[in-house]
Amino acid sequence: MRCPRLATEKELSDFLKSVERRAFKRSIYHVRDEEAALDIVQDSMMKLAEHYGDKPPNELPMLFQRILSNCTLDWFRRQKTRRALFSNLSDFESPDDSGDFDLLENFTSHTDTRETESAEDTTRRAQVFHEIEEQIAALPGRQREAFLMRYWEEMDVAETAAAMGCSEGSVKTHCSRAVHALSKALTAKGISL
Numbered sequence: 001m002r003c004p005r006l007a008t009e010k011e012l013s014d015f016l017k018s019v020e021r022r023a024f025k026r027s028i029y030h031v032r033d034e035e036a037a038l039d040i041v042q043d044s045m046m047k048l049a050e051h052y053g054d055k056p057p058n059e060l061p062m063l064f065q066r067i068l069s070n071c072t073l074d075w076f077r078r079q080k081t082r083r084a085l086f087s088n089l090s091d092f093e094s095p096d097d098s099g100d101f102d103l104l105e106n107f108t109s110h111t112d113t114r115e116t117e118s119a120e121d122t123t124r125r126a127q128v129f130h131e132i133e134e135q136i137a138a139l140p141g142r143q144r145e146a147f148l149m150r151y152w153e154e155m156d157v158a159e160t161a162a163a164m165g166c167s168e169g170s171v172k173t174h175c176s177r178a179v180h181a182l183s184k185a186l187t188a189k190g191i192s193l
Helices: 009-031 034-052 057-079 103-107 119-138 141-152 157-164 168-188
Strands: none
Touching (some): 009 034, 009 057, 034 057, 057 157, 119 141, 119 168, 141 157, 141 168, 157 168
């Protein structure tokens, strides 16, 4: 039986570069704090390199997702006694507007609708996105984590289960409850998706 080929330093480095931006987006979506998100991503990358850098290249993505989830949970545990867990998602925008991440930009189409869309439509769309953000933030932690991995990170059920350290059935349950809760809350506010 052949032993699997282990990742080279270059493969590990290339992998970390390829996931850095998405990991930061995911972390900031969870913790609502740029500095904390950077710390979480850096800690996750260091742990992967220190403890699992000698694993086969195909195992790195799942290991990293698991480490990132654990580092995020650790951050929440540390913050629990210091301050409230969640803040408004509009805090994502940097004060000088030079931040790379804009949640609304990720949901809008790539075509420029400024000429065809009225100011009223633009304002309404922004309000809808704000409501969606608030409802996602209000989900229980495990539901939000499963929802974001499945629909934001586009991970499949098996990958999500491995990253969250739970069964595939639990992932399906968390996602189902999250979708139901979001649908109910948004419908109550007159928003249909």
